[in-house]
Amino acid sequence: MPGHKRQGMGELSAGLAQLDITEIEGFDNLHQPEGILQEMQQYAASVYGAEETFYLVGGSTCGILSAVSAAIPRGGKLLIARNCHKSVYHAAYLRELQLSYLYPRLLPEIGICEAVTAGQVQEALTAEPDVCGVLIVSPTYEGRIAEVERIAGVVHEYGIPLIVDEAHGAHLGFHPAFAAGSSRAGADLVVTSVHKTLPAMTQTALLHVKGKRIDRERLRRFLRIYQSSSPSYVLMASIDNAVRLAAEGEALFEQLYENWNSLLERLSVLKNLTVWPAAAMAKIEYQKHQDIGKLVISVKNTDLTGKELYSRLLEEYGLQMEMATDSYVLAMFTIGDTFDGYERLADALLEIDRGLKRTRQAEINREYPSGKREQVPFARAWDTPGAWVPLKEAADRYVGEFLNIYPPGIPILVPGERMENADQRLIEQYLTDGLNVQGISVREGVPGLKVLAEKYLSG
Numbered sequence: 001m002p003g004h005k006r007q008g009m010g011e012l013s014a015g016l017a018q019l020d021i022t023e024i025e026g027f028d029n030l031h032q033p034e035g036i037l038q039e040m041q042q043y044a045a046s047v048y049g050a051e052e053t054f055y056l057v058g059g060s061t062c063g064i065l066s067a068v069s070a071a072i073p074r075g076g077k078l079l080i081a082r083n084c085h086k087s088v089y090h091a092a093y094l095r096e097l098q099l100s101y102l103y104p105r106l107l108p109e110i111g112i113c114e115a116v117t118a119g120q121v122q123e124a125l126t127a128e129p130d131v132c133g134v135l136i137v138s139p140t141y142e143g144r145i146a147e148v149e150r151i152a153g154v155v156h157e158y159g160i161p162l163i164v165d166e167a168h169g170a171h172l173g174f175h176p177a178f179a180a181g182s183s184r185a186g187a188d189l190v191v192t193s194v195h196k197t198l199p200a201m202t203q204t205a206l207l208h209v210k211g212k213r214i215d216r217e218r219l220r221r222f223l224r225i226y227q228s229s230s231p232s233y234v235l236m237a238s239i240d241n242a243v244r245l246a247a248e249g250e251a252l253f254e255q256l257y258e259n260w261n262s263l264l265e266r267l268s269v270l271k272n273l274t275v276w277p278a279a280a281m282a283k284i285e286y287q288k289h290q291d292i293g294k295l296v297i298s299v300k301n302t303d304l305t306g307k308e309l310y311s312r313l314l315e316e317y318g319l320q321m322e323m324a325t326d327s328y329v330l331a332m333f334t335i336g337d338t339f340d341g342y343e344r345l346a347d348a349l350l351e352i353d354r355g356l357k358r359t360r361q362a363e364i365n366r367e368y369p370s371g372k373r374e375q376v377p378f379a380r381a382w383d384t385p386g387a388w389v390p391l392k393e394a395a396d397r398y399v400g401e402f403l404n405i406y407p408p409g410i411p412i413l414v415p416g417e418r419m420e421n422a423d424q425r426l427i428e429q430y431l432t433d434g435l436n437v438q439g440i441s442v443r444e445g446v447p448g449l450k451v452l453a454e455k456y457l458s459g
């Protein structure tokens with residue numbers, strides 16, 4: 001193995017096939033590293049300020065599954081930021097965990113989720129002393145950075161571990177304009193997607209561990225369970241390449257920083273669209289709390305929806321954005337972007353902006369669902385039989401599927417939560433705006449969803 005015998009065949013390029021070796025003589029085994037992979041992982045640990053780092057070939061997804069499984073006993077309670085990625089929920093399902101939520105505040109200026117705060121974590125842990133670990137996301141999809149050092153301090157006072165989903169932060173710490181990474185800030189486990197913000201192949205990620213709260217052997221066990229027994233050397237070589245490039249890449253990050261600043265400067269004359277962060281924001285604010293790899297472009301109070309802006313940028317200007325919601329579009333920048341790309345984005349946004357109208361009633365920036373709902377345990381609910389009902393009849397019923405717009409996939413409702421009237425109205429509005437609401441299926445033109453059969457819910 002592999003079957004191509006390291007030759008280009010058909011459409012498979014010879015260069016790629018050459019790199020695609022397995023655990024043959026002279027190479028190493030990711031699940032028992034003793035040679036080159038051990039050295040590469042140790043190097044990554046030193047770069048990110050971790051004690052030990054594991055290469056991941058199944059994305060941050062398999063890192064999160066492994067981190068949660070290792071850190072929390074089966075059936076234990078995990079406190080998570082509600083805006084976590086679905087892999088966190090999947091880990092909770094597999095390990096039958098109880099979930100408790102930290103609801104991020106909404107940033108009123110722009111309508112995105114703020115990162116959770118140390119105060120919120122403190123309050124939750126005081127109220128629920130049976131929590132076995134905390135998981136937060138930082139940077140968030142939109143680039144908000146949490147006060148990880150303070151949060152780690154609070155969590156550790158309870159003698160429990162802090163896991164940080166840093167999937168969007170592989171570049172942190174590599175330039176003075178970036179916040180420090182979460183390992184340096186004291187988190188016990190940090191999962192980061194190398195492929196998202198550094199020049200690496202899709203699916204590449206890292207898991208960093210630090211301190212004594214995590215049983216390393218148990219962590220290795222779960223990594224063996226959730227990762228392939230044939231990890232790709234193409235992916236692993238690509239991790240090493242990206243980490244070395246980043247560690248020695250101050251000039252590349254400086255270029256990104258300059259390009260980004262000049263983009264914000266150009267966009268400071270927008271009349272109708274609003275961007276976050278804005279050029280006027282204090283430097284220190286985005287260094288500490290906002291990742292400069294993300295730009296939120298809000299259509300609030302204009303006659304355009306986020307989805308329409310996304311489509312116009314793609315179809316009229318050939319610019320691919322990361323995602324769109326009803327009220328904004330998210331752009332992402334890495335050291336892979338060219339100066340020309342920044343210029344084209346600025347030109348396009350300024351041109352679109354000139355043709356927009358400000359509308360008073362286009363308050364499309366609705367409240368993000370933020371509050372505890374009546375619920376039955378999630379892991380059990382996801383396995384409970386149910387029936388499809390029209391969305392119009394779903395208020396007060398316990399939902400059987402995740403309901404979220406994708407991307408970013410943050411749940412409006414988690415299986416086992418009772419749908420409130422406000423949730424129902426929000427989903428209807430999303431559908432009217434043409435957004436992709438996962439968990440909703442259409443039967444004979446009527447949108448609906450699975451709700452749980454009440455008879456299974458007691459006991």
Ligand SMILES: Cc1ncc(COP(=O)(O)O)c(C=O)c1O
Nearest residue numbers: 058059060061085137165167193
């Ligand atoms: C916040 C967050 N965490 C984790 C993941 C999973 O990362 P990966 O795609 O590397 O498995 C994603 C993916 O979009 C994400 O946005």
